Amino acid sequence: MSPASLARPLAVLGLGAALIGSLAVGVLHLLPPTADLSPIRRTISEYAFYDTGWIFNYGVLALAAGSLAVLLALAGAGLVRPTSAGAVGVLVWCLGLAAVVYFPKHNWAVGPSPSGTIHRAASLLAFVALPLAAILIARAWRGDERWRRSALWTIALAVGALAWFGVILGAVLLEPFTGVSWWRAIPLGAVERALALAEVSVVLALGWWALTAARPIRT
Template sequence: MGTETGKRTRPWRLVALGAIGWGLFTAVVLHVVSSRNPVYDTLSSYTVTDRGEGMLAASVLSLAIGSLAVLGALQVAGVPLSRTTRLLLALWALGLAAAAIFPASYPEAPDPVSGEIHLYACLVAFCSLPGAAISLLEPLKGRPERVALVRAIRLTAGAFALFALSFVFVRLTEAGMEPFPEVSAAFPIGVMQRLLLVADVVLLLTLLSLAARLESAFDGRREFGRVAVQAGHAAGVQEHHVVVRGEVAGPFDQRGGHFAGVHRVEHDPLGAPEEA
């Protein structure tokens, strides 16, 4: 019997979906109860709010936990993760956690040191997640799952570019340079940042889906190998024999009574059992 699809990654996927979902739910509630303007106010400004204080940190920390669970799902699924991929996914999660622990500095609650840490933590996080996804493209070359990942990367890259432009426009407006106030109004930083957050969540969910789909594919290969060995014993083929030009067209050809896609079976002297 075949293995159940996604059985090993299921706990990781449930934790990831639960944590990411809770983080998004908390963020939505915060936007509802707070008097901040979501069009022009950044998410960081919600650390200083009349209602919902502390909800932003809880939301971001929940997203960080969900991101680590995504990394766990990819690892358990057997997805080929390089050291760079693991490091970048970890930096994304750690950047989110640092941004939650060290809030931005505002005149209502000035803390320059915390503000600097918050700024660079956000920068590291927003750059690390797409970088981790890009590092997966080469190992997934030729696989159909790569298409969805490329689309999610493009979405995140576009959203990041828009947010970066809006951030620069705000800085130039604060410096009193013309005509950037009008340009900044056309690219409101609050909207651009929320688009980036949505794109990052889409990328995370794409990675999570990738883990489930690749686990199923890898399990199919292992199942084929197991059935082939069992059928080989029944046909007089021993474990120290090798299958030549085998194709995963089907585990066993009932009509022909031989392996589907197998050209011939040869003896492997290196795999023969030793005689006393």
């Protein structure tokens, strides 16, 4: 089968996996014992520490796999070149999510650790790489009448994700002036969850765009 013929099933697979993975992590907000964690202050990655942590891990990996399927669908539909910066950015997002699972969150109160450092770096890299990649992909199609709306929606969602990341970055940059630890200066859990939802929305926008582009032409 040609890449073009695989674009539609890959888009469907990617959208389904991304939705299932996101819902799996969302369910942890309702299931004990993670339901007792504050969604305002505690980060999502802390769910991995509990007996239901396997749900978190599989949910994140499902999102990573779905994102990779979406990337392949975009390439098959002719919306992105596999060697372009946009494609590389989406791949970095996928690898970053996998690294978040393989290198779990660390309790920084007991001091730094290689695993915790990699986890934090992978998270930051993934959260930045996806929206930037989406903007690069969409910019190339803003002038195309067929895909102008899809491109503008994708750019808007990606900018929203970067804005939420900017809240975290701002807290880090202001720490030397305020004297307040950056993770205490903002409701980190709430901001991280808003950022995660924004990132997932970018994946879904790209997946829907690929699905639309791969739709058979009616004669």
